[in-house]
Amino acid sequence: MTTTALHDIAVRQIKGVSAPKQQELHAFGIVSVADLLEYFPFRYEDYRLRSLAEVKDGEKATVQGKIMSAPSLQRYGRGKSRLSCRAAVEHLLVTAVWFNRPFLQEQLMPGREITLTGKWDQHRRQLTVSDSEFPDKGTAKTGTLQPVYSVGGAITQAWMRKTIKQALDQYGAMIPEVLPHALTEKHKLIPGREAVMRMHLPDDVKAGQEARRRMAYEELFLFQLKLQAFRALTRDKMDGVAHTADNESIRSFVAGLPFELTGDQKKVINEIMYDMRQPSCMNRLLQGDVGAGKTVVAAVALYAAVKSGHQGALMVPTEILAEQHARTLERLLEPHGVQIGLLTGSLTDRKRRDVIAGLQMGLIDIVVGTHALIQEDVFFRSLGLVVTDEQHRFGVNQRSILRRKGMNPDVLTMTATPIPRTLAITAFGDMDVSTIRERPQGRKPIKTYWVKHDAMDRVLGFIRREVGEGRQAYVITPLIEESDKLDVQNAIDLHVQMQQAFPDLRVALLHGRLSASEKEAAMRSFAAGETHVLVATTVIEVGVDVPNATLMVIMDAERFGLSQLHQLRGRVGRAGYQSYCVLVADPKSETGQERMAVMTETDDGFEVARRDLELRGPGDFFGTKQSGLPDFKVADMAADFALLETARDDAAELVTRPDFWQLPEYAGLRLRLEREGIFQGDLLD
Template sequence: MMALDLNQLSVRQIKGVSAPKEKELHAFGVHTVADMLEYFPFRYEDYRIRDLAEVKDGEKITIQGKIMGMPVLQRYGRSKSRLSCKVAVDRWLVTAVWFNRHFLQDQLVPGREIVLTGKWDQRRLQLTAADSEFPDKGTAKSGTLQPVYSVGGSITQTWMRKTMSQALVQYGSMIEEVLPRELIDKHRLMPRRDAIARIHRPEDTKEGQDARRRMVYEELFLFQLKLHAFRTLTRNRMDGVAHAIDNEAILSFVKALPFDLTESQKKVTNEILHDMRQPYCMNRLLQGDVGAGKTIVAAIALYAAIKAGHQGALMVPTEILAEQHLRSLQKLFAEYGVQVGLLTGSMTERQRRDVLGGMQMGLIDIAVGTHALIQENVLFRSLGLVVTDEQHRFGVNQRSILRRKGMNPDVLTMTATPIPRTLAITAFGDMDVSTLRERPQGRKAIKTYWVKHDMMDRVLGFIRREAGAGRQAYIICPLIEESEKLDVQNAIDLHIQMQQAFPDLRVGLLHGRMPAADKDETMRAFSQNEVQVLVSTTVIEVGVDVPNATLMIIMDAERFGLSQLHQLRGRVGRGEHQSFCVLIADPKSETGQERMKVMTETDDGFEVARRDLDLRGPGDFFGTKQSGLPDFRIADMVSDFAVLETARDDAAELVARPEFWQQPEYAGLRERLQREQIFQGDLLD
C-alpha cells in the first residue's frame, strides 16, 4: 500500500474541518494536511501548577486548591459583576476573583477542587482569574504547556488546538523524515515525526525547545540546499561568458586614476575579475557603505568586459542617477575610446533610435539606463557584463530580463544598503558577496546631531552659515502633501516656509510626483549651485552626488527607518569640506529615540544595518517585498542566525559531494529540488 503524500492531501480530510473552516484556513496559507501540521505555535501558555512561595508579584500563574466558604457576587449596573471566593492553596488562603463571570457562582461549591489561571497580586494574596476549571470534570488543561497559534475570524485557539490534535491522531504516523541520517546524528536532532508532535504538544519547555530547534534547522537547511544546488548546477553548465581579461590594460587604467584604490577596492576587483574569467555566469553582490567607492570598481569591471570584446550595461533606478553615471563614466573613459550611451524613458524617439542602433551594431560599449534597458526592442551585439545599481529597487523579473539580453552575461549587483551577514547569506545565498569596508582616503566623517523641533531657529542659522560660505543644504521631509493621519511637515509647505526664511537664497523643491523633466532640471540646478537649499522627499535617497552640499537636515526623522536615515546622510560628505547631518525628531517616540541614538553614535553603515535589523526585523529591512526574502514558517533570521550558518555549511558540503547526486539515500532531497524546479536551468530570480 502506497504512503499518502500529506502535501497532496486537502486539509478538509482532517475530521472537524468544514468547508467554511477550510476557506478560513486557506487565508492562513494552510491548504494541505502537511501545511496544517507545519502551522506551528508562536508561543505557549503555561498551565503548569506553581508553588506560591516561588511566584513574583504580577506574574501570570496556575494554582490548584480547595474552595473554602460560599462565593460572593457583586453586580455593577446591568452587565458588570465581580465574583469572589476563598481558596486554600497549600498553606495559603487566597482570594480568587472573576469579573463578569456570574454564571460560575453555582459551581463554586465549598470543598470542591479548582484550578485557577490568572494574575497574582502578592500584597492582597489575590488571583484575578482569566481561566478556571474543575478537575472532577476530567477536561483539565492544568499541568500542561498549551500552544498559542496565530488565529482569526471564527478560528479560535480552542478550535485550532483541538483540530491540530485531531490532525496528529489521523496523520502523525505518516510524517516522513526529510533529513539524511548523518545530519540528524551530527546535530542530535529529534526525528521529524516526534518534533512535529512535540512542537504542538510539548511535555515541558526543553522538549518544546528541542522540537523547535529541529524544525528551524530543517527549514533553513532545505532553503540553503536549494541555493547551493542551484549554484552548483549553474556553474556546471559552463555556458557563461569567459572573458579574456587584459591584465596590462586594466593595470594601466588603474594607475592612471587620479587616486589610489583602497585595499578593499583592490580585493573586490580581483574577486570580480576572477569570476569574469570563468566559463560560468558570475552572480556577485558588491555591497559597500555610502561613499565606499563601488562605482569605480564597477567601471573597472566594465572596462575589462570591453577589452575582452564585449559590451556592458549599467541599470539604475532613476533617470537622475543614470545621467550622473553617464557623466562620470564618460569622464573616466574619455582617453580610452570607450563609447558610453544613455537610454531612458524620457528620450525623444530619434535619440532612442540612435542609441538602440549603436548598441545593436556594437558602436556603444556601455549602455547606461533605467528600466528602459529591459524593453523588448533593446538588443546588444555582445552583452558580456550587466551591472545593476541599488538592485533592491528593481523587481526580480526586471533583473532577469536584462540578464537574458546576452548569452548568459556576468552579473554584478551593487548596493549601498550595507546588508548584515544574516541577510546576505539568506536573501542573496545564490550570490557571491564582495564587501567594501574602507572609505577612500581624505573622506571626513559626517557629524550627526539630534535636535527637537523647538530648535528650528538655530537650524536655520546653521543653513545660513553654510550658504554664506558658498555651500549647499538638503532639507528632507517624509510627505509631499498634508495628511490628516500624520501630523508631519510636508515638502510643499516647507518649501514655502524656506523661501520666506531665505529670501536672498534660491530654494528648490523636489518630490516624486513632479514630471521627470522638472526633477532633472531641479537636480541639475542644485548640482551646479544655482539652487542653494533643496527641499525634498526621499527621492534623493540613492546615488545623487553633489560634492558642494555639506548639510543634511531631516525633518520628522523618527518617521524614517535607520538604513534610510543613513542613506540620506550619505548624500553629504562627498567633497573636501566638513559635512553635517541634523535630525529633527520627536523625543516622545521610543523607536525614534533608539534610531536617533544609533545615528549619533555611529556612521558605520554595517553597524547601522545590524541595529536596523534588530529593531525592525528582516521583513521590513529593504522596505520592499521585492527583495526576495523567504517567508519562513518557524525560523527567524535574527535569533536563529547561528543555525542559519550551520545549515548553509552543511548544504554546501553536501551538494559538493558526487554521492549526493547519485546515492539512493539522498533521493528524497533530489526529488524535493526537482519539485522546486532547480533543474530547469531558470535562475533563482
C-alpha cells in the same frame, strides 16, 4: 517537512473540519493536511503551576487555590460585568477578578478547589483572571504549555488547538523524515515526526526548544540545498563570457583615475577581474557603505567588458540616479573612447530610437538606464556584463529579463545596504560576495545629532551657519502632502516654512510626484550650487552625489527605518568638508528611540545594518518578496545565524558527493530539487 502525500490530502479530511471551516482555513493559506501541520504556534501559554512567592508584580502565572467567599457580581455599561471572589492561595488570601464572565458565578462555590491563570497585582493582592479551571471537573490545560496560533474570523484558539491535535492523531504517523540520518546524528537533532509533534504540543520548555532547533535547521538546510545544488549543477558549469581585457590596459585605466583607489577597492577589482576572465558566469554581490566607491569599481568592470569586445549595462532604480551614473561614466570612460548611452522612460521617442539602434549596432558600448532597459524592443549586439545598483529595488523577474538580453553575461550586483559579510555569503548562497569597508581618503566621519521638534530654531540656525560658510543643506520629510492619518511634516508645507525662515536664500522642492524634467531641474540647480537648501522626500535616498552638501536634516526621523536613515545620511560627507546629520524626532516608541540611539552612536553602515537586522528581522531587512529569500515558518536569519551557516556548509558539502546523486536515502531531497526546477538550469536570482 512533508512529502507529497500529506500535501495531497485536503484539510477537509480532518475530523471536525466542516466545509465552512475549510473555507476559513483557506484564508490562512491552509489547504492541505501538510499546511495545517506546518502552521506552527508563534508562542506558548504557560499553564504550569507556580508559587505566588516567585511571581513578580505584573507577571502572568497559574496558581492553585480554594474559594473562600461567595462571589460578587457587578454589572456596568452595556453588557459589561466584574465578577470577584476571595481565594486562599498558599498562605495568602487573594482577590480573583473575572471581567465579562457572569456565567461563572454559580460555579464559584466556597470551599471548591480552583486553578487560576492571570496577571498578578502584588500591591492589591489581586489576580485578574484570563483562564480558570476546576480540578474536580478534570483539568485540560493545567501543568502544560499551550500553543498560541495566529487565528481570526470563525477560527478560535480553542478550535485550532483541537483541530491540529486531531490532525496529529490522524496523520502524525505519515510525517516523514526529510533529513539524512548522517545529519540528524551529526547535529543531535530529534526525528522530524517528533519535532512536529513537540512544536504543537511540547511537554516542557526544553522539548519545545529542541523541536524548534530541529525545524529551523531543516528549513535552512533545504533552502541552502537549493542554492548550493544550483551552483554545483548550473552556474559553475554555465558557459558565459570569458572577458579578455589584459592587465596592462586595466592598470593603465586605474592609474589615470583622478583619485587613488583604496585597498578594498583594489582587492574587489581583482576578485571581479578574476571572475570575468573565467568561461563560466560571474554572479557577484558587491556591497559597501554609502560613499565607499562602488561606482568606480563598476566602471572598471564595465571598461574591462568593452576592452574585451562586449557591451555593458548598468540598471538603477531611479532616473535621477541613472542620469548621475551616466555623467560619472562619461567623465571616467569617454576619454578612453568608450561610448555611453542613457535609456530612461522620459526620453523623447526619437532619442529612445537612437539609443536602441546604437545598442543593436554596437555603437553604444555601455548603457545606463532604469526599468526602460528591460523593455521588449531593447536588444544588444553583445551584452557581456550586467550591473544592477541597489538590487533590492528590483524584482527577481526584472533582473532576469535584463540578464537574458545577452548570452549568459556576467552579473555584478551592487548594494549600499551593508549586510554582515558572513550573513550575506549565507543568504545569497549562489553569489560570491565582495565587500568594501574602507572610506576613500579625505572623507571625515559624519557627526549625527538627535533633537526634538521644540529645538527647531537651533536647527534653522545650524542650516544658516553651513550656508554662510558656502555649503548646502538637505531637509527631508516622509510625506509629500498633508495626511489626516499621520501627524508628520509634509514636503510642500515644509518648503513654504523654509522659504519663510530663509527669505534671502534659494530653497527648492523635490519629490516623487514632480515630472522628470522638474526633478532634473531641481537636482541640477542643487548640484550646481545655485540652490542653498533642498527640501525633499526620500527620492534622494539612493546615490545622489552633491559634494558641497554638508548638512542633512531629517524631519520626523522616527518614521524611517535604520537603513533608510543611514542611506539618507550618506548623501552628505561626500567630500573633505566636515558634514552633519540632524535627526528631528519625538519618538514615543521604544523602537524609535533605539533607532535614534544607533544613529548617534555609529556611522558605520555595517554596524547599522546589524542593529537594523536585530530591530526589524530579516524579512523586512532583505525585502523578502523581492530578494528570493523564503518566508521561513520557524527559522529566523538573525537569531539562527549560526544554524544558517552550519546548514550552508552541510548543503555545500553534500552536493559535491557522488553518493548524494545516486543513493536511495537521498531520493527525497533529489525529488525536492527536481520540483524546484534546479535540473532545468533555471537561473536563481
